[in-house]
Amino acid sequence: MGGTLHTGLGKAILDRGFDVTGRQLSGEFRNISFQEQIDAVATDLQEHFWSVDARVICNSFGAYIFLHAQAQLATPYIGNVMLLSPIVGEFENQDEDKPMNFIPPRSTRLMELAESGLYPSPQHCEMHVGSEDWQANPDNVSKFGQQVGINVHVVPDGGHNLPHLYVAGLLDAWLK
Numbered sequence: 001m002g003g004t005l006h007t008g009l010g011k012a013i014l015d016r017g018f019d020v021t022g023r024q025l026s027g028e029f030r031n032i033s034f035q036e037q038i039d040a041v042a043t044d045l046q047e048h049f050w051s052v053d054a055r056v057i058c059n060s061f062g063a064y065i066f067l068h069a070q071a072q073l074a075t076p077y078i079g080n081v082m083l084l085s086p087i088v089g090e091f092e093n094q095d096e097d098k099p100m101n102f103i104p105p106r107s108t109r110l111m112e113l114a115e116s117g118l119y120p121s122p123q124h125c126e127m128h129v130g131s132e133d134w135q136a137n138p139d140n141v142s143k144f145g146q147q148v149g150i151n152v153h154v155v156p157d158g159g160h161n162l163p164h165l166y167v168a169g170l171l172d173a174w175l176k
Contacts, residue, residue: 081126085129086127088110
């Protein structure tokens with residue numbers, strides 16, 4: 001939430017000589033309804049990035065929107081997808097000093113589709129989540145991934161912001 005395409009992850013991709021095109025969870029896009037966000041991402045995928053050579057990288061709540069967009073597509077996405085710290089539903093921080101929770105829109109939808117065998121998984125997708133990530137709960141992400149056939153990599157001692165060196169290594173290998 002609040003990230004931009006030209007800072008953080010976007011900057012790391014730009015620094016590797018790639019163009020960055022997409023949606024950022026700030027400004028105008030953040031102010032439209034959740035369904036409009038899903039529709040925009042689904043349209044972007046179908047009209048601009050429907051290629052086996054395409055690469056889609058989503059982080060945190062952006063991954064949540066992507067997963068919902070994929071759920072409404074008639075065909076599983078054919079490009080390459082990397083989801084970092086993906087939100088897959090409700091999360092709660094059990095820390096007594098900082099108790100927090102977040103219930104995103106349609107918080108049970110993805111797991112319901114996964115459990116019923118109706119989630120249309122992207123053809124080439126991987127997820128990376130920190131073992132200490134209370135927002136993208138690694139147990140929930142692993143369960144979702146197992147049910148829909150997406151490889152999940154749990155990063156030891158990683159939080160919601162995955163270690164920069166880990167992400168840099170992923171990008172170096174994945175963007176070749």
